[in-house]
Amino acid sequence: MDVTDRRAVSDAVEQAAAAFGRLDVVVNNAGAMLCGMVEEATEEQIRAHMEVNFFGAVRVAQAVLPHLRARGGGRLPQVPSTGSGGGMATVGYYGAGKAAPDSVSEALAMEVERFGVKVTIVQMGGHNTGLFTAGTTHTGPLAQYQPLRTEMEAMWGDAVAPEPDTAAPVIIKLAALPDPPRRLIVGSQSFDHVLEMGRARTDLYRSCEHLSRIAPG
Template structure:
């Protein structure tokens, strides 16, 4: 059965790949972007099946208006995919106040506004699926991406809580957690801080670890996203790529070992 999908950040990368995958199989898509000219090719190919909307997710009033426009146009919103966001490259010390605020504003608050706007629609319908595009960097971290890591950790906590709050309304909630993929996320879509020479060794080590084999093929993710959307009982969390799970298992083994090593101290702090 065809679905109506609202997807943010659809101008390029995952957003555009997934929007086209939905359209190809006969779904209806509301595709948002800061510049909708990037969606002209999809409009030419799929006509009335796609509704492009110019949207800055940082503008809460604009977000609510876009959701209302989508609801009025197609009559329903079955799936929300919160994909809009970007990466900020730079160490913690290098990050300016404005750069930090902008990163959290888009990646966390933008996602929050779209989520809040769609919830009344889905509650009234008695069904829906909210999919938040997080990252493996919302579970483990890398240097030089501290504010991005923080934004995705926030998305993880927000979304896990949301899932417990809206299940009774018939609304499913999922997190997509990709490892690295060969999109322009680290290129034209990214922002960078003003560098400090003292951190050059840290950045050099970071760059050395970015070998081609760790990056997945973006187009290969479409089938997984279609399966997630179609699942009767979708998971709360879904990795994309083969690097994420082994990495997370290794990191969590270390975390558990450290917690256990300090458990005597931790338990004594309970006081009774």
């Protein structure tokens, strides 16, 4: 389905419900990549990016929840990214596009839990889904950022992302849990990366704690 088209989302959900008789598990994982520096992106590119990564995720959730609520339960794994925890040069808009559904999913989990619907924020590392090729839009490069762009390209390297089917067993086990967690990191390297980002942020907060505590609020 095209998640930027609300009618297409609604029709696909209704077709799936009719085909299977009901909906039990819906993995909400459509996404796209906008690659480039913050200054380089056009407003049209930014809006198109958010239409997929944020509004698309919201449309799918809104379309499936009446089905899950009506049957008194279900699983809704929401798939932002390990990158939703913070921005990084050249992929800042991707991080923003994933941080928004991450935050909304926290609220959603609280709102629908009483109906037996369990939402899990699945922080997924990069997989060979076509995101980095067909799913990527590039900004028009500004020469001033070329040194940083070169540094970032060297950091990304040429590593081949794992196939999506390597993550599928994790999602299947997650959906079968009687009380699935609110958050789950998928991938050994991703697990280490997310924890390291959290430690780095905590260290940064602590380094300026004396300044933070001047204000009473």
